[in-house]
Amino acid sequence: MNVIRSNVLGFCMGVRRAVAMAEEETLRVKNSGARVFTFGPLIHNPEVLNDLKIRGVEELSRQEENIKGCSLIIRTHGIDPQRENNLRDRGAHIIDATCPRVKASQLTAEELAHAGYSLFLAGEANHAEIEGILGYVQSCNAPFCAVVDNAADAGKAAKKLYKVNHDTKTALLGQSTISEELYNAIGGAIGMFFPNLEIIQTICASTKERQQAIRDLLELVDAVIIAGGRKSANTNRLFEIAKESGKPCVLIEKASEIPPEFRSYKNVGLSAGASTPDSVVDEIERELKRQ
Numbered sequence: 001m002n003v004i005r006s007n008v009l010g011f012c013m014g015v016r017r018a019v020a021m022a023e024e025e026t027l028r029v030k031n032s033g034a035r036v037f038t039f040g041p042l043i044h045n046p047e048v049l050n051d052l053k054i055r056g057v058e059e060l061s062r063q064e065e066n067i068k069g070c071s072l073i074i075r076t077h078g079i080d081p082q083r084e085n086n087l088r089d090r091g092a093h094i095i096d097a098t099c100p101r102v103k104a105s106q107l108t109a110e111e112l113a114h115a116g117y118s119l120f121l122a123g124e125a126n127h128a129e130i131e132g133i134l135g136y137v138q139s140c141n142a143p144f145c146a147v148v149d150n151a152a153d154a155g156k157a158a159k160k161l162y163k164v165n166h167d168t169k170t171a172l173l174g175q176s177t178i179s180e181e182l183y184n185a186i187g188g189a190i191g192m193f194f195p196n197l198e199i200i201q202t203i204c205a206s207t208k209e210r211q212q213a214i215r216d217l218l219e220l221v222d223a224v225i226i227a228g229g230r231k232s233a234n235t236n237r238l239f240e241i242a243k244e245s246g247k248p249c250v251l252i253e254k255a256s257e258i259p260p261e262f263r264s265y266k267n268v269g270l271s272a273g274a275s276t277p278d279s280v281v282d283e284i285e286r287e288l289k290r291q
Contacts, residue, residue, distance in 0.1 A: 080135015
């Protein structure tokens with residue numbers, strides 16, 4: 001069997017930075033007895049989260065948890081400013097591990113809202129990144145903000161806004177892991193009503209490169225394995241691209257989940273989400289090649 005890896009896989013810059021910050025914080029407080037929390041899962045990968053748990057990093061599970069004097073790490077997806085201020089007021093020492101690209105989107109949304117723009121956010125309404133950006137928009141009392149995850153809903157929202165205020169300045173920002181095709185389709189639907197729509201480039205370059213890399217990989221293999229957390233948006237998008245090819249594909253979190261039939265293919269592709277550590281990718285490749 002030939003195992004062919006995608007040209008782009010494994011930790012992205014934002015994830016690598018967040019994990020390093022968490023590890024550094026556990027070392028800093030090691031002898032003080034202080035607890036280290038994350039607000040939500042730091043990243044969407046169970047293997048990494050389990051390793052951090054062994055190191056003493058806990059996920060803040062209850063809003064009423066006493067966090068005075070504790071370290072609290074803001075995850076890569078970010079958080080809305082009101083909630084962050086509340087955590088500070090409760091006495092937490094905040095370590096902001098928000099991906100720098102996500103932070104840039106938050107600040108851009110805030111700036112546009114202050115300037116009176118009506119905003120559209122392209123992405124999943126219940127995704128932590130979108131919730132965080134929305135919090136920045138709402139803190140500025142933007143005249144209008146709609147979260148849309150497809151072109152049809154974007155068109156409906158734009159039509160609704162047009163009936164109320166067809167002269168408003170508009171802008172579109174997207175979840176950093178959204179596909180470029182979907183983002184463009186959403187922008188096109190809004191542009192039918194607001195031709196001067198400002199489309200802000202918020203898609204992570206690593207996301208685009210990773211998605212293109214798996215398309216290139218699919219040309220070379222009989223089947224493909226996507227390694228990553230099942231709750232990871234960018235990993236699921238890679239899986240969707242693989243499925244669209246019509247070739248056999250599977251999303252797994254660890255080597256023990258490799259389907260038996262994948263051992264029968266001559267050329268197997270291997271890709272991974274942005275929060276998947278190299279060790280998991282290596283383990284899957286070793287297992288595929290094991291006789």
